[in-house]
Amino acid sequence: MEPALELTGVGKTFGEVRALDAVDLTVRAGEVHCVLGENGAGKSTLCNLVFGSAALDEGEMRLYGAPYRPRRPAEALRLGVAMVHQHFSLVPELTVGENLLLAERARLRPPDLTGRVKAIEEEYGLAVDLAAPVAGLPVGERQSVEIVKCLLRDPRLLLLDEPTAVLGPAEVRALLATCRRVAETGRAVVLVTHKLGEVERAGDAATVLRGGKVAGSGPLAGFSRDELVRLMVGRELADLDPLLAAGLDATEAPAPRTPRETAGEPVARLRGLRLRSDHGPDVLDGVDLELRAGEIVGVAGVEGNGQSELVAVLSGALSADEGVFELDGVDLTRAAPAVRTAAGLGVIPEDRHHEGCVTGMSVAENLFLGRLREFRRFGLLDRKAMRAGAARAVAEHGIRASGPDAPLHTLSGGNQQKVVVARELALDPLRLLIAAQPTRGLDIGAVDAVLTRVRDAAARGAAVLVVSSELAELLTLCDRVMVAYRGRLLGPVAPDAPGARDEIGKLMLGAAT
Amino acid sequence: MRRDLLVYGGAVLVAVLVGLALAAGGGAAPDVAGRALWDGMFGSPYAFGSALNTTAVLALIATGFTIAHRAGLVNVGGEGQMALGGIAATAVGVSLPAGTPAVLALTALLIAGFAGGALWAGVAAWLRVRRGVNEVITTLLLNFVGLCLVLLAVHEEALLRQPVTSADTLPQSEPLVEAARLPLLGPPESPATIAIVLAAVSVIVAALLLRHTATGTRLTAVGMSEPAAARLGLPVGRLQAGSLAVAGGLAGVAGATLIATVPYVLAEHFTSGYGFTGLVVGLLARGSLTAVAGISLAFGLLASGGINLQLAAGVPAASVQVVQSVLIICVAGAVIFRKGAAR
Incomplete structure (x- = not known):
């Protein structure tokens, strides 16, 4: 039988970056094919090519034997290729049924929809409530709606791009089961992920990408876990920092960080922080937390449970409606960002490009933007001193840049993040460091560098609050882990306690309350 | 860089061809039209002098535009800010006592012009920073209010209108006192005033400010990423409001130089659309103050050349x-096309 999807010698270049190079990929009907790779390995580019969001530069694609070269997603959909994107495309104000009809345009009438959805529910065990407004649904159910939306079109090939990034452990299991059932009906499923644990639970075959090239491919039964890790990162599993291995979901139980013998004095206090929302329940529903010097506290949770807003309130981007945030006894609840910085609050923001740095400006300018006053000479800016200071930071933090004057957008994501970290850690004194998704989108080397710096900050006596969706990362890094759930912080869970992972998983879904 | 030259060169070539076609349509042979245009630019001290005066006005407005643009704001209110600057300058210029020394009078006049324009832009700045109203809309609409205020001022005797003695009295202000008039640069028969010096100084100071001071770097940061600048503790609102006020202030100074040049009165429509032309200069210069200087000069020359084109060759100045x-x-x-191709 012909393969469902076949790529031969596919290449794609963006500017000077070779995103994909001579990639071969064969996906058979009836199998779940995992495309594995680190961030930046070319997984998303591959998805975009297959779904028609980007055109390939060289090579060819075949869909069930026929030459396949979609010029836009609509064409891919017509040919039976459906994709579940990492970020959902549902209209929150509408109901599930309305969203499904919207996707189907005029081809489906509301009475028929009920029947079709019923059939899908029976075939795949994927139940959705057509009358429910999307805004009120938890993320896992929204994703089910996305998948139903795809299945309504009766696709021959289903692509899922990092579908588990926003899900809790139980939801991940349900999703993988669904993938299996879809494959069993004779369709082809391509699951794009960087988590090895998922691959083993759901996949039949795998193709591993590294640096835009195929590092290995074949039936999953032919690979050991160690071999997959080696193919993905080009290093042996045993050589990896346990933290990094945990990030890949490659080891079941990462070694937890040894808890601090004596916790220091409390540095920061959060009391009853509340942030109202114009529509729906409060985004922050009374957050209480005490952070001690030298302690690393993690906040886990499914995205959208208030953790981003908590960081925004603490960093001064949003203003809390109620409650108090104190640092060293000083009330900073409504203080301007500059005052917070002066009080010793360092923030590594969640969205690097949005508020972490100014990508159009140079490394030196980004490092010293908040302290330009120190670089004034005769009323003018002392660029020489800035350059020298930046060169020191670049060397100290191992930032790979062509020089202190290099615009930040010429640096890789990991090196941009190192600039942000270098800037925030340079605060004197640094009393509280807030790191929001500090390793998101970074390659392994950069993850290691950033996390080492975060640990160092704690070792030097700062209190550290890490918000991350990488549970394994939190378990190895933190002294205690809180779980954000519907605007509140549940827990704490001690990372070294037996069953900590399951306990956190339960809290994430609100099952423990 | 080479591409930029190619773009500008190609644009000039196309524009010249269109101009020749228009001249031919207007019944003038290309060489006659060309000579008339050239004479209007460089042919006489008068022509070149008036080109310089226009250049100064455009450069002042475009410099302000560039400063605000660095902070991410688009000031399309040059016309209204000029109007208010002109009104303020007139109010000072007609009421100074006769014996005021020229240095003092001119300083007062220019400060009044700056303050008038800055206040007018300040309205838009306040709305933007405190209320989040888009400055493109507010500055644009304030133009019309500003122009109407000029009408009001020159029609009301209680305001700035000269005393009405007969039915023929024009609706305009009294002429400025002698000391408040901008001195001429010097060459005989040239109407060029020291406005061009003022504009040159503004361009140079602005270039220094934007490139070599902490304030300039902060403005750039705010313009490139407001959230990041706020996170780093920069006073985003103050920087934005300040840059827009300075833009308005410079447009106000431009208005003041128009008032303090022949015929030294505030009259209806004295702004003659320079505010919008200055905006275009700023847009074309794309953040470069060198380009602001060059394009202002080119536009100033074209304006005075165009007048002669009509007088000498009979081709409408509108061409x-x-x-x-x-x-x-x-x-x-070309800019949009290249951006699209890069995507």
């Missing part, structure tokens, strides 16, 4: 505006 518009479309189109 120069058509040529300018073609220039703008070419340059702007």
Whole structure:
């Protein structure tokens, strides 16, 4: 039988970056094919090519034997290729049924929809409530709606791009089961992920990408876990920092960080922080937390449970409606960002490009933007001193840049993040460091560098609050882990306690309350 | 860089061809039209002098535009800010006592012009920073209010209108006192005033400010990423409001120089659309103050050349505006085209 999807010698270049190079990929009907790779390995580019969001530069694609070269997603959909994107495309104000009809345009009438959805529910065990407004649904159910939306079109090939990034452990299991059932009906499923644990639970075959090239491919039964890790990162599993291995979901139980013998004095206090929302329940529903010097506290949770807003309130981007945030006894609840910085609050923001740095400006300018006053000479800016200071930071933090004057957008994501970290850690004194998704989108080397710096900050006596969706990362890094759930912080869970992972998983879904 | 030259060169070539076609349509042979245009630019001290005066006005407005633009704001209110600057300058210029020394009078006049324009832009700045109202809309609409205020001022005797002695009294202000008039640069028969010096100084100071001071770097940061600048503790609102006020202030100074040049009165429509032309100069210069200086000069020369084109060759002066518009479309189109291709 012909393969469902076949790529031969596919290449794609963006500017000077070779995103994909001579990639071969064969996906058979009836199998779940995992495309594995680190961030930046070319997984998303591959998805975009297959779904028609980007055109390939060289090579060819075949869909069930026929030459396949979609010029836009609509064409891919017509040919039976459906994709579940990492970020959902549902209209929150509408109901599930309305969203499904919207996707189907005029081809489906509301009475028929009920029947079709019923059939899908029976075939795949994927139940959705057509009358429910999307805004009120938890993320896992929204994703089910996305998948139903795809299945309504009766696709021959289903692509899922990092579908588990926003899900809790139980939801991940349900999703993988669904993938299996879809494959069993004779369709082809391509699951794009960087988590090895998922691959083993759901996949039949795998193709591993590294640096835009195929590092290995074949039936999953032919690979050991160690071999997959080696193919993905080009290093042996045993050589990896346990933290990094945990990030890949490659080891079941990462070694937890040894808890601090004596916790220091409390540095920061959060009391009853509340942030109202114009529509729906409060985004922050009374957050209480005490952070001690030298302690690393993690906040886990499914995205959208208030953790981003908590960081925004603490960093001064949003203003809390109620409650108090104190640092060293000083009330900073409504203080301007500059005052917070002066009080010793360092923030590594969640969205690097949005508020972490100014990508159009140079490394030196980004490092010293908040302290330009120190670089004034005769009323003018002392660029020489800035350059020298930046060169020191670049060397100290191992930032790979062509020089202190290099615009930040010429640096890789990991090196941009190192600039942000270098800037925030340079605060004197640094009393509280807030790191929001500090390793998101970074390659392994950069993850290691950033996390080492975060640990160092704690070792030097700062209190550290890490918000991350990488549970394994939190378990190895933190002294205690809180779980954000519907605007509140549940827990704490001690990372070294037996069953900590399951306990956190339960809290994430609100099952423990 | 080479591409930029190619774009500007190509745009000029297309514009020249369109201009020649228009001249031919107007019944003038290309060489006659060309000579008339040239004479209007460089042919006499008078022509070149008035070109310099226009250049100064455009450069002042475009410099302000560039400063605000660095902070991410688009000031389309040059016309209204000029109007208010002109009104304020007139109010000072007609009421100074006769014996005031020229240095003092001129300083007072220019400060009044700056303050008038800055206040007018300040309205938009306040709305933007405190209320989040888009400054493009507010500055644009304030233009019309500003122009109406000029009408009001020159029609009301209680305001700035000269005393009405007969039915023929024009609706305009009294002439400025002698000391408040801008001195001429010097060459005989040239109407060029020291406005061009003032504009040159503004361009140089602005270039220094934007490139070599902490304030300039902060403005750039705010313009490139407001959230990041706020996170780093920069006073985003103050920087934005300040840059827009300075933009308005410079437009106000431009208005003041118009009032303090022949015929030294505030009259209806004294702004003659310079505010919008200055905006176009700023847009075409794309953040470069060197380009602001160059394009202002080119536009100033074209304006005075166009007048002579009509006088000497009988080609409508409006054809120069058509040529300018073609220039703008070419340059702007090339920029958009290249951005689209890079995506």
